[in-house]
Amino acid sequence: MKERIMKKIDTSKRNFLTGSVTLAGVAAATSVLPISIVNANHKDSSPKGLPDFISWKDRNALIVHSDKGIETHRSAIGESLITPNRNIYIRNNMPTMSDTQIGDRNNWKVSIKGVKNPKTFSLAQLKKLGHTTMATILQCSGNGRGFFAHKVRGSQWKTGAAACVLWTGVPMKLVVDACGGVDKDAVFMTSAGVDHEPTGLDPKKAKVERSVPKKVYKDAMLAWEMNGVPLPNAHGGPLRMVTPGYFGINNVKHLGQVAFTTTESTVKYMKSSYRISPIGKKGSQYPSCWEMPVKSWITRPTDETGTVKSGNVQIVGVAMGGMKKVRSVKVSIDGGQSWKKAKFVGPDLGKYAWRQFVLEANLTPGNYNLASKASGGGKTQPELRMENRRGYAHNGWKDHSVNIKVV
Amino acid sequence: QADSEKMALGLDVYNNKAACGACHILKAAASEGNIGPNLDILKPTEEQVKLIVTEGLGVMPAFGEEGILTSEEIDAVSHYVFTSTNK
Numbered sequence: 001m002k003e004r005i006m007k008k009i010d011t012s013k014r015n016f017l018t019g020s021v022t023l024a025g026v027a028a029a030t031s032v033l034p035i036s037i038v039n040a041n042h043k044d045s046s047p048k049g050l051p052d053f054i055s056w057k058d059r060n061a062l063i064v065h066s067d068k069g070i071e072t073h074r075s076a077i078g079e080s081l082i083t084p085n086r087n088i089y090i091r092n093n094m095p096t097m098s099d100t101q102i103g104d105r106n107n108w109k110v111s112i113k114g115v116k117n118p119k120t121f122s123l124a125q126l127k128k129l130g131h132t133t134m135a136t137i138l139q140c141s142g143n144g145r146g147f148f149a150h151k152v153r154g155s156q157w158k159t160g161a162a163a164c165v166l167w168t169g170v171p172m173k174l175v176v177d178a179c180g181g182v183d184k185d186a187v188f189m190t191s192a193g194v195d196h197e198p199t200g201l202d203p204k205k206a207k208v209e210r211s212v213p214k215k216v217y218k219d220a221m222l223a224w225e226m227n228g229v230p231l232p233n234a235h236g237g238p239l240r241m242v243t244p245g246y247f248g249i250n251n252v253k254h255l256g257q258v259a260f261t262t263t264e265s266t267v268k269y270m271k272s273s274y275r276i277s278p279i280g281k282k283g284s285q286y287p288s289c290w291e292m293p294v295k296s297w298i299t300r301p302t303d304e305t306g307t308v309k310s311g312n313v314q315i316v317g318v319a320m321g322g323m324k325k326v327r328s329v330k331v332s333i334d335g336g337q338s339w340k341k342a343k344f345v346g347p348d349l350g351k352y353a354w355r356q357f358v359l360e361a362n363l364t365p366g367n368y369n370l371a372s373k374a375s376g377g378g379k380t381q382p383e384l385r386m387e388n389r390r391g392y393a394h395n396g397w398k399d400h401s402v403n404i405k406v407v
Numbered sequence: 408q409a410d411s412e413k414m415a416l417g418l419d420v421y422n423n424k425a426a427c428g429a430c431h432i433l434k435a436a437a438s439e440g441n442i443g444p445n446l447d448i449l450k451p452t453e454e455q456v457k458l459i460v461t462e463g464l465g466v467m468p469a470f471g472e473e474g475i476l477t478s479e480e481i482d483a484v485s486h487y488v489f490t491s492t493n494k
Contacts (some may be wrong), residue, residue: 065444065449066444066445066448066449067432067444067445067448068443068444068445069444093465093466094442094466095441095442151454151455153455153458153459153462153464154464196466199442199444201466205466205468206442206466243437259425268465268466269465335483354447
């Protein structure tokens, strides 16, 4: 039975879920966490207000699921490609580190292992090593979870656990070269954050450590700036790993170590969390949330932006290719019965950023269902979601369609 | 089981056996843990609490699957958290 499901997942999804499937048994974690009372370093003033650690964000642009899960409104993703920092979503596994916990930012340390000459760099040293800027999409694995029909644990994101960001930092390739190159038997690049340390919790359960295929280091970078300002603590400051084309969890925040390893990390955040398994199933034999699929959605007009005046309507949205450049995007105004090719507008910031698209449609009064469907790397968005236990990696176009009323 | 009995058991499980307060903020229990979501903001349904207490999520243990809490205790703490966050 398992093989059949694996085959179903593998064959139909292999092209997008190219993660290696390690058939390691699932270690039964039976110990209770050594729980210690933690002094809250972020007091939340009003129940539905923004928590202090992101009081600088724009409340109106955001949906507060909780103080650890905050989503960008569909129409607040922005229409000039780059999502403004004050509108960008928050998904915290560990609490955001405070300034006092971080200390002297230029003296922040990251250790590099699994290389010919293992080294520890301070942020100041990294800044002398190299410099680049890259646009990538930051998207939570669970973006779109809110569309799933079965009961799914976790924040019920719709489209807003996603942003397009300009990162500035040093290419990982230069860091590797400065350490004499990667060990030849390494298979993974394994990044670990330090944001679990202040909690005193068991690192096996709390450390956010993620392994990705080694090849990712060629495009990856260590970022200390986000959209032109020093990387905010809430987004992993002062230094985070950026794994272009890979789901958010792999872009490890508050980065303390990068190690080139022969095996995947064995912490919970790698071994059992973020695994794409059939409903009712779980385990590390299933693919991990790695490569993002081709995807698009309309940001205006939507049910959020109210009734639309009849006549010429600009239907605007974002489209991404995942690991490959997005080639085209089609828009339907009749729920997918007919499609028209939309135009890409604005600059092309590279295959890891999304493109802005627009379709001009002349709409007479009535109700419409608007949908968009992107293509890239030989793949096109499917109509339906890929059912899975935790509601990950949703790129089905039907669920992402919107209903509008034209008057 | 009278509601007050269930609420009392729920608070006891919250404070002791599961020590939820170590990771969560909940005004009714005066807990200030800052690892997991603030429950007063999250306002989960009873069913959502039951599902997450049973199966865990991220660093949160699977109190049900790992046999740490009985189903009666899970029902009580789920009822307690839902009722306390929906006053």
